[in-house]
Amino acid sequence: MGRITMQLLRKRSEHNEGEIHSLEELALHQEKLENIELIDKVCRNLKILLLQNNAISKIENVGRLKNLEYLNLALNSVEKIENLEGCESLKKLDLTLNFVAELTSVKSISGLPHLEQLYLVGNPCHDFPGYRDYVVGALPHLQSLDGREITRAERITASQNHEELEQFIIKLQEEYLSSQDRNGPENLDLSPKESSETVISEKQSVDDNEGDDDDSEFWTQKSANTPQVRKEMVRRIEKQEAKKNPKETKKVKPPRKLTNAEGKPLNINEAKVSFSLHDECERSQLVLDLAVPKFMCTTLIHADVQPFHVKVTMKGKIFQLVLPEEVKPDSSYAQRSQATGHLIVTMPKVYDTSTMVWQGKDAQSTEIVDLTNRINSAGDSAKRNKFAQAKSSVLTLKSKLSPKTSPRENTDSTTRNSVTPKERKGILKKNYEDKDQAKIVDLEEVPPLI
The missing domain is CATH 2.60.40.790 (Immunoglobulin-like)
Structure with missing residues (x-):
């Protein structure tokens, strides 16, 4: 099973140039995650969080996401609605195809003023008689349930019969939970619909002929739609993928040499x-x-x-x-x-x-x-x-401080630094006079200057 790590978050934040702290949308679907962790600490500005098609069994560590507007937990193993009271901006919650049997847990999100859409299709509580009326009465701000808009007449009827309906719902969910503990999930059949069962096609088993006989039998039989069965499916799928795609042994690079043969550090x-x-x-x-x-x-x-x-x-x-x-x-x-x-x-x-x-x-x-x-x-x-x-x-390296100077420049700089300004003027004047005298040639034909 996978875990939420910083490396995974950086990978999923490529659209935001790898910056995690300013993320507003994060998609972690199909990562085989079991827990929700780390997100509330490093992604405080999230508005959209997609966690569908994982193996998450509990809603946790999302209460600090004050800006979260959409949370998708479809196709997971959630059994109860909880720990969402801090999501003040939540507008849409999708719990399609989970295992929520405790329908009264929807009261935990009744204080969210912006909650408009809720999806509970495919959960055990969805088959309870009076399910829709109870949810509409418990969530006064809700605008649509399971993709169907809530009418004014439905809201009035639900509010009138809410207390009586709540007692009936409590009995139903207690019977469901007790029968699940007593008889086991495989003997429980709350709904006669075949859609509540997970039927694995024979085609899938044919593709996996290389597996064990136990795997073939598991994929061909009918199984109840329970958290235990779903976790077992995920485990066997991982096992088959590991057989089909064995990890290639990567060539390990030799460690970088940080010192020379004498043990001195290198640049x-x-x-x-x-x-x-x-x-x-x-x-x-x-x-x-x-x-x-x-x-x-x-x-x-x-x-x-x-x-x-x-x-x-x-x-x-x-x-x-x-x-x-x-x-x-x-x-x-x-x-x-x-x-x-x-x-x-x-x-x-x-x-x-x-x-x-x-x-x-x-x-x-x-x-x-x-x-x-x-x-x-x-x-x-x-x-x-x-x-x-x-x-x-320190290694002997080239100098990058200043261009090289000629010996003459060095001599001039030494002279300049060792004499006073007045003496420097006299030296320069004398040098120019010497140069001019060197250019004069004394010829006999030329008369002396008057």
Whole structure:
């Protein structure tokens, strides 16, 4: 039997770009579900919930859905109407072909002011004498029952005889439930109609000749329409599908290598996201800004900070970055930006040093950004050695900080930084005079200037 999981909800929310929290319509039919769970916690804005053709035996965990307007539970194993008092906006409830025998349970939804349509066809209570009059009298806001509009005359008659009819209905359902417990569901025949029985065609059994003799006998015999029989049918269908479609053994991919042969962490960017690493010297901390997609659910993101590297997993894809110096994992924290959705990881440093700012490549790039690692340390030799070890743990990568400068530019920049503005003007003037004098040629034919 299946269960409602986050993976199933994401799969069924593809029409909403995979965003679960803003879903207004959710279809979970034919998923072999036994329980209603998780929906009321992550899908609070639902207006339409389709759960038909499953194996649900109890209505539960839907009372928090204040905006729910349509609930379809047809072809399930529900035996009682309950836990719907909180669905204030409910307009339509479909319980076709279930096992609701306790007809008085409809009073639990009498307080829903917007309930207009109710379907109970194919339930044991549908065969009770006076069924329609009782439901119409119990639900004053109802506009149609089993697809048939409720007339004014029906409503007046039902309200007049409701108390007497209720006592009669209580006796009928008590007899039904007691006979079901005493004689078993297979010996109970409330209605002489053959439609209340589930007849499995011989054609279906012919297709399943590969099964056991016990399965063949089960599919060819007549069975009462009961929750036990329906659950057994679902179980045998699953068994037959497993035989017809055996699960192929998938090739298991080797685990991703996060460290090299020496055990040092590697730089990895499987998600191909852009990022930037900033050194906030004033606060003595490193800040990683990771461009996580804005609408990615936070439950799909997991961050792990270690002393010399940080790892972020997004939908199973790994981003790992080697840090230029040691940080404090216990004091680090991660949070999402409300404006951009980026993941901001703040990591306090162990030692008060400064590093360069690293910028990641664009998201279209297939390789992790090249890094520049330069540590300006001050103090005794012990600190220098510690920073040197941290530096050696980072892979040697290309610098992306600034274009290369020529030796002459370096000399000029050194000169500019070592002299005063007045001296710089004198040096430039002298250079220009030297250049002009180098161009002058002293010829004998040319008379001296006067």
